[in-house]
Amino acid sequence: MMPSVNPDPSDKDSEPFVEIDPTGRYGRYNELLGCGAVKKVYRAFDQEEGIEVAWNQVKLKNFSNDPAMVDRLYSEVRLLRSLTNQNIIALYNVWRDEEHNTLNFITEVCTSGNLREYRKKHRHVSIKALKKWSMQILKGLDYLHTNEPCVIHRDLNCSNVFVNGNTGQVKIGDLGLAAIVGKNHSAHSILGTPEFMAPELYDEDYTELVDIYSFGMCVLEMVTLEIPYSECDSVAKIYKKVSSGVRPQALSKIKDSEVKVFIERCLAQPRARPSAAELLKDPFFDEIDDEENDECVCS
Known part of the structure; x- marks a missing residue:
């Protein structure tokens, strides 16, 4: 009752x-x-x-x-x-x-709102914390991409990732634009947030790897606190840079070469771009993995 x-x-x-x-x-x-x-x-x-x-x-x-x-x-x-x-x-x-x-x-609702606002509020966060958030986003993407049928988010950006601040848990939300694709894993409509859209999205022929590109842009925003391509004042200018392979200015501000190399891997051409599962094995996450394994040993 x-x-x-x-x-x-x-x-x-x-x-x-x-x-x-x-x-x-x-x-x-x-x-x-x-x-x-x-x-x-x-x-x-x-x-x-x-x-x-x-x-x-x-x-x-x-x-x-x-x-x-x-x-x-x-x-x-x-x-x-x-x-x-x-x-x-x-x-x-x-x-x-x-x-x-x-x-x-x-x-479900997350207590601390979206990652963009959360990161702005907490300007002094260790690279380790950023790696933990990144790893969780990748785990979510790996789940979507290996689902039957495969789900492509298509609009991944820091305002669509949500945080429970008390546990440090991060969750991907706003799957309203997700595409459910069949065996060939390809989709054909243009949508998303221009600064985070992979070049092949504009060509209307793409796979779930567009989410990996957007994920790379999310990591860039998390590290620099800057929305990628904020130097551009129109969508047309963003499109021109993205389609000609010009990286956002924010990338040149990153001093840590390990972080830079990791982001570049995510932004590679589709053929060379790794899957979420492959990125989870990247040395970038070694210290986090060791920590998780330690925790497993103790529990």
């Missing part, structure tokens, strides 16, 4: 829900956690588990003349429900609200 959804009006301390899901389990508050081009994310509460969650809402009127896109969104979000990995934001429920013409889905 679900506790009463309409709180006693005399109870001044309770926060009122502005919306309840069809099962009565999840209640949405008015507080926005984030806002994107097509979706809003609100703070919400799972009454069954007694935990806070995120309520993602997509206004489908944005796609009113594209029913195929709506169907794709819905089926992809449904597929995401089947993904379970500690470095991927969990999706708990999804439904379409015909009356309000919205697609709603409930996801």
Whole structure:
């Protein structure tokens, strides 16, 4: 039996829900956690588990003349429900609200927000901490890329990676633009965040390795606290540099050659670019691996 959804009006301390899901389990508050081009994310509460969650809402009127896109969104979000990995934001429920013409889905919420904001707030972080975050992002990517079917994120950047600051756990979120690809692992539509997009994405013929390129740009941002290509004042200029192989200026500011070489590996031409599994074996992570092994020995 679900506790009463309409709180006693005399109870001044309770926060009122502005919306309840069809099962009565999840209640949405008015507080926005984030806002994107097509979706809003609100703070919400799972009454069954007694935990806070995120309520993602997509206004489908944005796609009113594209029913195929709506169907794709819905089926992809449904597929995401089947993904379970500690470095991927969990999706708990999804439904379409015909009356309000919205697609709603409930996801796990991370206490410290996204990695971009978190990193800005904590300017003095050891390279070891950055490696730990990077390693977790790669583990999430390896899970997506080796999934059946393979999932390409396509919009990986530091604002789509979320942090639980108390545990140092990092999770990839915002899989709204993910492409589910079949056996040949290739996809053909252009989307993403220009500064983080691999050159082959613009050619509309690419594989999951576009995520590795974006990951390299994430590491660059984590290390330099600069969004790649911030020297460019238009998407056209970014595109010109990316497609002609000109690296972002931020890369030349990195003094640590080990970090620089690692990022360059991620930004290599698609044929030479390593997979997430290969990068996890890179010497870059040796000190982290040793630490994890030590922990295993003791436990």
